[in-house]
Amino acid sequence: MQLPAYYEFCNSVKTIVGHKALEQIPQSLKAINAQRPMIITDKGVEQAGLIKIVQAAMQKSKLKAAALFDSVPADSDVKVVNEVAKIYRAKKCDSIIAVGGGSVLDTAKGANILVSENATDLMQFVGYGNVKRKLRPFVAIPTTAGTGSEVTSVAVIANHEKNIKMAFGSLFLLPDIAIIDSRMTKTLPPTITAFTGMDALTHAVEAYFCLAKNPLSDTTALAAIQLIAQNLVNVVKKPSDLDGRLALALASNLAGMAFSNSMVGLVHNIGHAIGGVCGVPHGVCMNILLPYGLEYNMHKRSQYIGELLYPLAGEEVYNKTPKKERPLKTVEYIRKLIQDLHDATDGKHPRFLKEVYDRTGKQMIPKEKLPDIARTAMSDPAQFYNPEDLDYNDYIMVLEAAWEGIPLDRKKIKKG
Amino acid sequence: MNALQYPEIKPKKKFIKRIYIAVMLWVVGRAIQAAAKVDREVKEEFAKLKDNFLLKMWIWPNGPAMYVGKTKDGKVKYLGWKDKGYKPTLTMTIKSVEAAMLLFTFQEGTAISTARNRLVVDGDLPDACALVRILNIVEVYLLPKIIAKLAVKRYPKWSQMNPLRKHFGRILIYVRAFTF
């Protein structure tokens, strides 16, 4: 294990994990002195009947939510945040329970800034460290096993009118409590389970080989990778496997801990750009780009990438593979995982960029868009933590390979 | 216990470090201004930045500091070390004198400093990305290869570039950075 001369790690979230973890909400809220929680969620979560499960779990201890906001849109923005804050104040709530994926959690974090700081304009808190004090009690209940938002100290909120994205970073944005309950991810369709799982895997892998790696995030990353390698394909094939569901939700949590301290690299860098330019779901991009992120950085991080073979493939394969061959074997394993997910979803899980279609069957990433994506990627800060540098032509090289679905020609990667 | 028996800690060493850092900030500031005139890539990066772009680079909590910004006619100018009521659009905060020493003795590149949370950039993130690219180019110009290689992720292959750019660019930047 590499012991850097200096590193930082923070995770102050009380995490409750179990098949019936939600039943702990009333007690946990009491412990942080909250009685009138506001539930924030989206229509999809509500229609899947998940809020009913949460409310029933609360009801057992005679706790009722003081307000329910169930219409956070997928492309949430500052208007929604303001609306949520308004209801929170009107109903005299004193805490927040956010039930959902990344968009719901970020919206709820934004609303928590407004109600705690008694403010009306989020703009004054944009940036790193501008939320300076403890916010209202916040419980996060993830309904996807991917983003890890329940343990991250950031929130990204769009302002569609001004066409900007506001990023907030502060340790006070870490939820007080995260509740991981297998019932919350049980109904997730196989395709979404597949790509959100690959997002979590990417968090762990990038945290492990990128520049801000440290022994604490390494430990959480390796555990996450092992859990995903052992459970993802099985759960996609058998969605009702509750133990598998819980394992994946925990993996997402561990991976979230890893990357919120060690950050991510090239895969997220390009993935953010594809999401921005073509509107492709985040996890889909992660899944396709992950092998390329490893190949591109291989000459600088071969040792770490080789070490990933152990949690991915298990002890036997790891021991049988000579040290020199482990890095490439790691990439091979990840490509195999992607193929397995493709097969398990009847080909709905895309392997390459050209295979990504929207609901109407339209190709989402036409080849002509690649230059646009490359230029956008150059303005995304995830590149800071990537071991190797990238210029415009490097982005194009990676994008073209990922579009066609051919491995990177590692001889063509420019080395300093 | 008699407090007097303990020798007073003299901030002498720190003072010398601060002077070194102040000089380096000045060199970097002047070099950015010079590179923006001479280097095509730096010129293009600045052209893409907003008109009121103003960079503050400083050591927390009380300096030294350095300001570089775009003037009304679009030129890039080193604005000195004094805060004349500037409104920076991008602030690069180095968290301590020690962190600044690591950075300016080139034992640690900007990427590693950021990764180790010794360097915090505040402002529009696309601008921050552009600035890191600019700083990399400036470092490659200013420093001998053996040192610059430690400071940047990937040392450019000059052979892939116009040789004129390397030598003339470098001499011009030195001249512009060190003359007034």
Ligand SMILES: [Fe+2]
């Ligand atoms: Fe992600």
